[in-house]
Amino acid sequence: MTLEELYKALSFINASREHRLKYANIVLKDISLFPKLLSILFMTEDKVSCRAAWVFEFVCAKYIYAIVPHLDSFTENLHKIHQESAIRPVAKVCEYIAKEYYSKNQNTITHLLTPKHKEHIIAACFDWLINDCKVAPKAYAMETLFLFGKDNAWIYPELTQIIERDYHTQSAGFKARGKHILKKIKKQ
Structure with a gap:
């Protein structure tokens, strides 16, 4: 799945636990999607960023070590997150x-x-x-x-x-x- 395909998929999810879990499981099954998920998360002016954050939380709840290779980019960009x-x-x-x-x-x-x-x-x-x-x-x-x-x-x-x-x-x-x-x- 490309960044664009993941972005498009995330644009259709809602805040329900079922949707967040479904997409978290997709990322967990193909961990190469994790950096793409982070990229979308840090598109902070875009509403899909929030949806990426919902999935990101569920991925990290199940497998916190997915973030390890991305600690630099995650922590350096934390200050950019501003949507509630x-x-x-x-x-x-x-x-x-x-x-x-x-x-x-x-x-x-x-x-x-x-x-x-x-x-x-x-x-x-x-x-x-x-x-x-x-x-x-x-x-x-x-x-x-x-x-x-x-x-x-x-x-x-x-x-x-x-x-x-x-x-x-x-x-x-x-x-x-x-x-x-x-x-x-x-x-x-």
Whole structure:
């Protein structure tokens, strides 16, 4: 399948779990489609970009290691994602990466995620947290930042300040996740 064929196929999917899973399975069966999926994801002015993000999340949920050869391009382009329906799945993938990085089992991401990759992810997560995003990306960002804060002492004070500052004006979902993250920070 060419980039154009994948683009055309993605332009017809909807947000249903069934559609996202169908196309994720297509990519998983032919992993050579993954870089093409990323290319479409980073066509950020195009509405198909959001659909690529939905599929991207499902692919990474089933096989996070698909992203390993593309960590440079993914992390370097994170800041370009601006459509709300693309931010949420991309933020979720950042959380997947952070969880895998801090997994008790040694793995490829633990070995290949560089400080530069982490820096890009951390910057994007702080952007999602302080900007006018919906609660889901903020929740994923909080979790990702908490995890990366284990190795970056400066993150916890910044994260705590943002959560405490925004706590009273945000949604119940933000408050619940924020309270949970603050408790975890205090235990560290």
